[in-house]
Amino acid sequence: MQASPLAPRALDAGWQCVSTPAGACETPDMLDAYTDWLDAPVPGTVASAHRAACVKDDALAQAYALSDHWYRVTLHATGKRRLRFNGLATIAEVWIDGRKLLESDSMFLAHDLDIEMAGETTLHICFRSIAPALAAKRGRARWRPKLAQPATLRNVRTTLLGHMPGWCPAIQPAGPWRAVEIIGESQASIDRVEMASSVDGSDGLLDVTVRFYHAQAPDDMRLECGNASTSLHWRDAHTLTGRVRVTHARLWWPHTHGEPVRYPVTITRSSHEDISLGDVSFRTIEVDRGPDGAGFQLVVNGVPVFARGACWTSADIVALDAPREKLNAIFNACRRAGLNIIRVSGTTLYESDTFYELADEHGIMVWQDFAFANFDYPTDDAFQRSVQLEAQQFLARTRRFASLAVLCGGSEVHQQAAMLGLPFDAYQQPLFTEQLPSIIAAMRPDVPYVVNSPSAAPGDRLSMPFGTRGGNTHYYGVGAYQRPFDDARRAQVCFASECLAFANVPDDVALRATPNASRPHEPRWKIAVPRDAGAAWDFDDVREHYLRSLYGVDVARLRYEDPERYLTLSRAVVADVMGAVFSEWRRKGSTCTGGIVWNLLDLRPGAGWGVIDVFGVPKSALHGLARVLQPVQALITDEGLDGLDVHLVNETAHETRARVELTCLRDGAVKVAGGSCEIILQAHSIHRINSSSLIGAFFDTAYAYRFGPRAHDTTHVRLTNADTGELLSEAFHLPDMSVSERRDVGLSVSLDKDDNGWALNVSATHFARWVHVADHHYYAELDWFHLAPDSTRRIPLVPRNGKVDHAPEGDVFAINGTRGASYR
Structure with a gap:
């Protein structure tokens, strides 16, 4: 639809904004005393207007939501028009020529306003302080989480970004964060388009509804999807509908398992130029709960998928939006690393259409939380009506996107209540168990629903919602809780919708761009290091635990004697940990069907949770993941007295004749043992080969028997195409991970x-x-x-x-x- 001149036009130029004390100006007429108006990007926020005016990043961490902010723009048109406000953060009023015509109390709702224009029209939007809404009485909460402050944020439909101490910069959102659009400038202007695809046997079905803003004269129109075509029908003078069947449709796949096929959709008209509606795809997605109902595995087009990815925060926490070029670079990095899912957490917000378009294009699934997290939410009628509209609008807007793979009630609501000691019945909320599921069943029945992240299997009243052996869990055994690697197997993780949070150190170029915070001994370093509210430790401490336990490093001494080496090893150790855990989870016989790392993106410069830094550069953690997450992959696991197991993964739809070769090296160069074999890697399969069967004799590959000094220091596995010799994958194992020995490796x-x-x-x-x-x-x-x-x-x-x-x-x-x- 973006390609059509008949689509809504973004009002993105000529805006100005000014900030005032809360309640200082009741009407636009009272703004005459304020002369410090700023040019303002729209969509955007007050913070992004200040950034455009060269305010430094540190100064943007303000409680914008507690003041009033006015935006204004002058429009020139004559006749009936519709203004569409796609997102106003958060308590907002819309004024047209001095008259208040609209009020909104949710940043997640879109609003339409029909007006009659006669030449010049002045549009004001006032964003009021949320303080009165925070202070309002709205029932007593059964628990008070520490994540976001104040606790009464549960009453306000706004993102928690900016309100989570220790998690992200305190840049509180205020402003028109989604596009303001005008509709009706042409007689054939399109108000909205809804497209819903489904799979019927081997065919794809596409249902399309196009609503025109002005009444239309009947015209013969046809709907084309790929090579399929059908006539469209007029439901009334404004509404055009139709269904087209694409026979033997090629299906959309996550890029790790196939091609994310998309079909262009076009309306052809006999008397006018064609209208492009964009692309759609066809796919099925289900959750396999296993024979006992406790499992959780995504099944795409009938094929079980090991889902791996990272949690989304925001590509721009200042503007709450990002240009297509920046988002595309992020999706490219995810695809190169072998990630096939992104989880949009309930602590954040609903992403743009561009985000979902790119997910479709790149073959990245999206696990979408509704924007709820940790709180015991109100149950009054007004709140329920707002939530109903919020969910319906989001699902209608994203109905066309095949990448939407999981819908989830929210983040850590059940976990928070359970950890505070509440029993099962006390933390059940109809919002998650009744209201949202019913909306999804009506509007997106093709997308599985999860009541919360984490949550036990449906019907399980006895397990903790964060239990690891059923449902979906937030696994931080290896990571925040500093467990050894074998905990990743002992925990019997079913599906980790969050895992493996570290303070990931970016490269030196990124560190040098952060004045007075480029080294861990500098006071400002800790500003960027995330921590849980109230915890006596932070995620630097987590990383340093593994520096000590895996690398045998005296961390404190290294940090002050050789800070460069400290930073280098800090980058290396998170890559080792990430690789070890996902090798365990992807192995043959693993209970785990997926893991989503916390987080994909940093929200400020420094050692944040992100595996991509604030400048868009992948960190060592993402490269470590890329080493073990490719669709065709060799992995090594340490099985103790049984030596090493080599796991050969082929997620593609094509059988491959491969050759696997194992070599044990002494001094990093001298071969002391090894062997090879050929193997047929069937489509969508995992094979396991023990090191002893490859070598053909006993060799202590894991150095578990310890009969004297180690005979080797490295095991190298090569997986190649047996027909062409092409290298498909490599894997390495070190029986001793200490970093004390260094040599000239001949780089x-x-x-x-x-x-x-x-x-x-x-x-x-x-x-x-x-x-x-x-x-x-x-x-x-x-x-x-x-x-x-x-x-x-x-x-x-x-x-x-x-x-x-x-x-x-x-x-x-x-x-x-x-x-x-x-x-x-």
Whole structure:
């Protein structure tokens, strides 16, 4: 629909805003005393207007929601028009030529306003302080969470972003955060389009409803979807409907399991140009609960899918929106890393149509929480009506998107109540058990519903909602609770809709962009380090626990004696932890069917939860995930006295004849044991091969028997296509993960350029552990990887900030190397 000139037009130019004390101006006429109006981006927030006026980021962390803010713009038109306000944060009034015509008390609702225009019209939007709404009595809550402050935020339909101390910057949202649009400028203007797809046997069905703003003269119109076509019918003078059947439709898949096929949809007209309605897809998604009803596995088009991804926060916490180019880069990074799901948490907000369009395009599933988290929500009629409309509007807007894979009542509501000691019946809310499920059943029956994240299996009244062995859980055993790696197996995780939170250190270029906070000994470093409210520890402490337990590092001493080494090892250890846990969860015989890391994006510069930093550059954690999450993947698990198991994953729809080769190395270069075999990797399969069967004799690959000194320090597995020799995947295992031993690993690097841009060719004579690239003007598309001896990897370079105004110049390092290699 965006391609059609008949679509609603965004009113995105000419806006100004001004802030006033709460209640200072009751009407627009009282604004004459204020002269400090700012040019304001719309959609946007007061904070984004200040940012555009060059206010520094630190100064944007303000309680904007507790003041009043006025926006104004002048419109020029004649005749009947409809103004559409797609999101107003949060208590808002709309004034037309000095008359108040609309009030809103939810940032999640869209509003239409029909007006008769006669030349110049002045539009004001006032965003009132939410303080009175916070102070209003609305029933007594059964529990008070610490996550967001104040506790009465439960009464206000606004995002918790900006209200969560220790989690994110205190940039409270206020302003027209979603587009303001005008409809009716043409006689054929389209008011709205609804498209819903379904699968019928091998065919795809598409139902379309197009509503025109003005009454239309009857015209012959046809609906085309791919190569299928059908006549459309006029329900009335404004409404056009039709259904088209696409025979033998190609289905939409997560990119890890197939192609995310999309079909263009067009309305053809005999007397006018065609109207493009965008793209749709066909797919089925179900949840397999297993024979005992306690399981949780996403099944797409009849195929079980191991879902892996990260939780979404916001690509721009200041504006609460981001341009398509920025979102596209993020989805590209997810796809390269092998992620196939993003969870939009209930602590955040509902994302834009562009977000879902890109998810469809890239084959990334979306687990969407409704915007509820932690609280015991009101039950009065006004609140229920608001929630009803909120859910209906969201589902109508996103009905066309195949990527919407799970709908969830909210985040940690059941968990919060249970952890505070309430019994099962005390934390059940009709909002989650009755109201939302009924709306979904009517509007998106093709999307599974989960009552909460986390939650026990349906009907399970005895298990804790955060129990690991059924339903979906938030697993932080390895991570926040500092459990050893074997806890990832012992916990018997079914599905982790949150997991593995660390204070992930970005690269040195990102750190240097943060004044006075680029090193952990500097006081401002801790501002960016997340913590749970009331906890005596933060997520630096979590990361440092694994530095001590896995790497054998005296953390405090390393931090003050060699801060550069401390930062390097901090980056490496989270990649090791991420890789170890997901190798465990993806292995043959695992109980786990998916894991979603907390979080995808940082919300400010520094060592945040994100696996992508605030500048859009992937961190070591994402590269560590990419090493174990590809559709065709070799994985290694340590089975103790049984040695090492090699797991060969083929998630694609194609059978592959492969060759697997295992090599044990001493001193990172000398082969002391090994073996290989050929194997047919069936489509959608996992195979397990023990190291002993590959070697053909006893060899202590896990160094579990300890009959004398270790005979090797590295195990390397190569998976190749047996017909072409193409490398499909690699995996490495170190029986001792300490970092005390370093040697010259013979790193070398050359720089070249082709039609795709600059790239590095990196080689090593010995096993190189966690190879990484440092370049002020570029970052490595493939970074933080292991390099086998006498092998070469080609590393594409990506210009930072999209600017190609410098030639690459930097260094390549390995954490077990005594020297790096330079290029320029």
